[in-house]
Amino acid sequence: xxxxxxxTPLSSLLxxxxxxxxxxxxxxxxxxxxxxxxxxxxxxxxxxxxPGFDFPGKSFISSQFGNKPNSPTAGTAALPLKxxxxxxxxxxxxxxxxxxxxxxxxxxxxxxxxxxxxxxxxEGKYKDWQKKLHPDLVHSKSEKEREYAAEQxxxxxxxxxxxxxxxxxxxxxxxxxxxxxxxxxxxxxxxxLSEILEVREAVEEAPNSxxxxxxxxxxxxxLKQWSNSFAEAFESRNFEEAVKAxxxxxxxxxxxxxxxxxx
Amino acid sequence: xxxxxxxxxxxxxxxxxxxxxxxxxxxxxERVVDHYDNPRNVGSFDKNDPxxxxxxxxxxxxxxxxxxxxxxxxxxxITDAVFKTxxxxxxxxxxxxxxxxxxxxxxxxxxxxxxxxxxxHLSLPPVKLHCSMLAEDAxxxxxxxxxxxxxxxxxxxxxxxxxxxxxNA
Numbered sequence: 484x485x486x487x488x489x490x491t492p493l494s495s496l497l498x499x500x501x502x503x504x505x506x507x508x509x510x511x512x513x514x515x516x517x518x519x520x521x522x523x524x525x526x527x528x529x530x531x532x533x534p535g536f537d538f539p540g541k542s543f544i545s546s547q548f549g550n551k552p553n554s555p556t557a558g559t560a561a562l563p564l565k566x567x568x569x570x571x572x573x574x575x576x577x578x579x580x581x582x583x584x585x586x587x588x589x590x591x592x593x594x595x596x597x598x599x600x601x602x603x604x605x606e607g608k609y610k611d612w613q614k615k616l617h618p619d620l621v622h623s624k625s626e627k628e629r630e631y632a633a634e635q636x637x638x639x640x641x642x643x644x645x646x647x648x649x650x651x652x653x654x655x656x657x658x659x660x661x662x663x664x665x666x667x668x669x670x671x672x673x674x675x676l677s678e679i680l681e682v683r684e685a686v687e688e689a690p691n692s693x694x695x696x697x698x699x700x701x702x703x704x705x706l707k708q709w710s711n712s713f714a715e716a717f718e719s720r721n722f723e724e725a726v727k728a729x730x731x732x733x734x735x736x737x738x739x740x741x742x743x744x745x746x
Numbered sequence: 747x748x749x750x751x752x753x754x755x756x757x758x759x760x761x762x763x764x765x766x767x768x769x770x771x772x773x774x775x776e777r778v779v780d781h782y783d784n785p786r787n788v789g790s791f792d793k794n795d796p797x798x799x800x801x802x803x804x805x806x807x808x809x810x811x812x813x814x815x816x817x818x819x820x821x822x823x824i825t826d827a828v829f830k831t832x833x834x835x836x837x838x839x840x841x842x843x844x845x846x847x848x849x850x851x852x853x854x855x856x857x858x859x860x861x862x863x864x865x866x867h868l869s870l871p872p873v874k875l876h877c878s879m880l881a882e883d884a885x886x887x888x889x890x891x892x893x894x895x896x897x898x899x900x901x902x903x904x905x906x907x908x909x910x911x912x913x914n915a
Binding site: 664667668669670671672673675676677679680683684730733734736737 | 802803804805806807808809810811813830832876879880883887
């Protein structure tokens, strides 16, 4: 008994270690703690290599906004903050009024509208934004400015959620091109449907969590594969293929949701 | 503990297709809830059976899959029907109703079943109309599958006629 007791913490520690090193998912809190404890914010600069991104305490005003004090948006009390927040690159999506303003690339990706290059710096950019918009930094400012910061913070969260998930990002990026995939029509792609039916039955009949995990990793693989085909199709502007890939991803994502529910 | 977990798992697998009815919002009509709680004709037929027609359809927007199968007698009457749906409550209820409605009817007759009738019967809200549409399409697909099979088997038994060859080409 006492032996068992002695062993438990060690084994659980080992287990924890293993999960930390093997699954990328767990590396996020690790990263977070590193940024929180780092006393020298300059060290983080290489993580956010974007024009216009700067850190609290520095001059925020980008040259473009700085030279145009009488821009059409001037006049609101929130402007000083607004000036600091947007990078000099033209906001993507601003040209298309049909897009929900709450989720646009300009918040988290100022450089280019590319499907597969987004993820790399997303995490860092997201945290950088949230640092700038932190309530502690604006608590002494006017109410309008505080409100503005809170609203922008919500939008950044929205944008992060959209861009960090391959499926949501794919749907969004295609929407920017004017292709809406919110389709009501019935699908009769027998290959896909019978595959999904089989997988859903397997999930339903899975005897244990091990079997579920196996299906889940298969789905992750499929998602990755179709995310790549989406990237390819999107790159060559083959939107028909891109929509097809999104359909596949929707179904695989749905299976994943079901597995998570059952786990 | 283990026993508890396994019990839960076992229960889960039995109810997997129909997760707890409690999760259904109250705004659904009692018929939807009824069909969701006690779905009629859940199951599968052998899809290779020549007397079976299989309709497999999906809703791409929400990732639902619906399978509806009919068993057809020599007189062209549907003797039995089953379904298996992985989707929301409305989709399950719609396909459950569909299997009830097609039983005992002629194939031509079931092709006239409209999604609006199913939706009306279940008082589906507008956002769930596509679920009844899915059921209508599943019926049509099942009949079509049966007819294709029938044509093929008659094709195989006799020498393929030039007309049929042309149709296949």
